[in-house]
Amino acid sequence: MAGTVTGMVAYIKARIDRSTLKAGEQLPPTSALMKQFELSESGVYRGISLLKAEGYVHGKQGRGVFVSDRRKLISxxxxxxxxxxxxxxxxxxxxxxxxxxxxxxxxxxxxxxxxxxxxxxxxxxxxxxxxxxxxxxxxxxxxxxxxxxxxxxxxxxxxxxxxxxxxxxxxxxxxxxxxxxxxxxxxxxxxxxxxxxxxxxxxxxxxxxxxxxxxxxxxxxxxxxxx
Known part of the structure; x- marks a missing residue:
């Protein structure tokens, strides 16, 4: 699914769901994602925005994008x-x-x-x-x-x-x-x-x-x- 925003999003979501990307880990930089998925910079940004909207990742000002802890105990x-x-x-x-x-x-x-x-x-x-x-x-x-x-x-x-x-x-x-x-x-x-x-x-x-x-x-x- 290289070359599409949905392909990048699906790949990262699958890795998070299977814990090969764990809560707290940082996603690769934009340049690396652009190369890996053959996307433009704006395409990578759109994909990250989709992942943020679904709660899979979150940004830290000046530090990058990190995997969210989606298994918090709700109590x-x-x-x-x-x-x-x-x-x-x-x-x-x-x-x-x-x-x-x-x-x-x-x-x-x-x-x-x-x-x-x-x-x-x-x-x-x-x-x-x-x-x-x-x-x-x-x-x-x-x-x-x-x-x-x-x-x-x-x-x-x-x-x-x-x-x-x-x-x-x-x-x-x-x-x-x-x-x-x-x-x-x-x-x-x-x-x-x-x-x-x-x-x-x-x-x-x-x-x-x-x-x-x-x-x-x-x-x-x-x-x-x-x-």
């Missing part, structure tokens, strides 16, 4: 009020079902007994960036019956619950750990080998009551920072 009020995806990403809801009881570690926060388990992935094109689950207390379904349907809520079930119930939802705790992928992780992330992954767990409360617990498993090669 706290930002996560509740703006959702878990970034530009160019989509949510694929796998299921949303009532289950008799959550895992033991979830029950320590949410309590024993029936709850709603929502399973989804966050994707960019054919890449699975994150595999997530949430366990939601049945009391939430009184205000947000849609949590039992395998579809996204705008922007999140927590925000819809706040709006309809008049109660504030807060992130009571958040932990980030690393682990070697389980068979379930590998299936969800479409991996064919063991790998180290980062895991974020969040507990959502209204007042003194836990109403939900979430876990996100981030694919290898997509670094995250605490936001």
């Amino acid at each position: 706290g009020p930002q996560r509740i009020n703006s959702g878990i995806t970034q530009q160019g990403e989509t949510i694929d809801h796998k299921s949303s079902l009532r289950i008799p009881a959550p895992p033991d570690w979830v029950a320590e926060h949410l309590g024993p007994g029936e709850c709603v388990n929502r399973v989804r992935t966050v994707n960019r094109d054919d890449l699975v960036l994150q595999a997530s689950q949430s366990w939601v207390h049945l009391s939430v379904a009184e205000f947000v019956p849609e949590i039992e349907e395998p579809r996204a809520l705008d922007p999140t079930w927590q925000a819809v619950y706040q709006d309809r119930s008049g109660l504030t939802v807060a992130v009571a705790s958040k932990t980030v750990n690393a682990r070697i992928t389980s068979p379930e992780d590998r299936e969800a992330l479409r991996l064919d080998h063991d790998a180290a992954v980062l895991v974020m767990r969040s507990v959502y409360m209204t007042g003194n009551t836990v109403i939900g617990v979430g876990e996100g498993v981030y694919a290898p090669g997509h670094p995250i920072v605490i936001g």
Whole structure:
């Protein structure tokens, strides 16, 4: 695809998506991009502008253009009020079902007994960036019956619950750990080998009551920072 702006953009995006260009790395100078893609200076500038608009890169005054960290953890009020995806990403809801009881570690926060388990992935094109689950207390379904349907809520079930119930939802705790992928992780992330992954767990409360617990498993090669 040499010689076209779209070719340059597609090539750089693919390298960023596959982490052969990592967050914080500097793009080659304009002259090098002009030579590599057989473009004019204005063509390279147009391509960089497109990459900036999609959040792949950002400029630093007097220093150049750098790869953006597109896997920042979205947490706290930002996560509740703006959702878990970034530009160019989509949510694929796998299921949303009532289950008799959550895992033991979830029950320590949410309590024993029936709850709603929502399973989804966050994707960019054919890449699975994150595999997530949430366990939601049945009391939430009184205000947000849609949590039992395998579809996204705008922007999140927590925000819809706040709006309809008049109660504030807060992130009571958040932990980030690393682990070697389980068979379930590998299936969800479409991996064919063991790998180290980062895991974020969040507990959502209204007042003194836990109403939900979430876990996100981030694919290898997509670094995250605490936001």
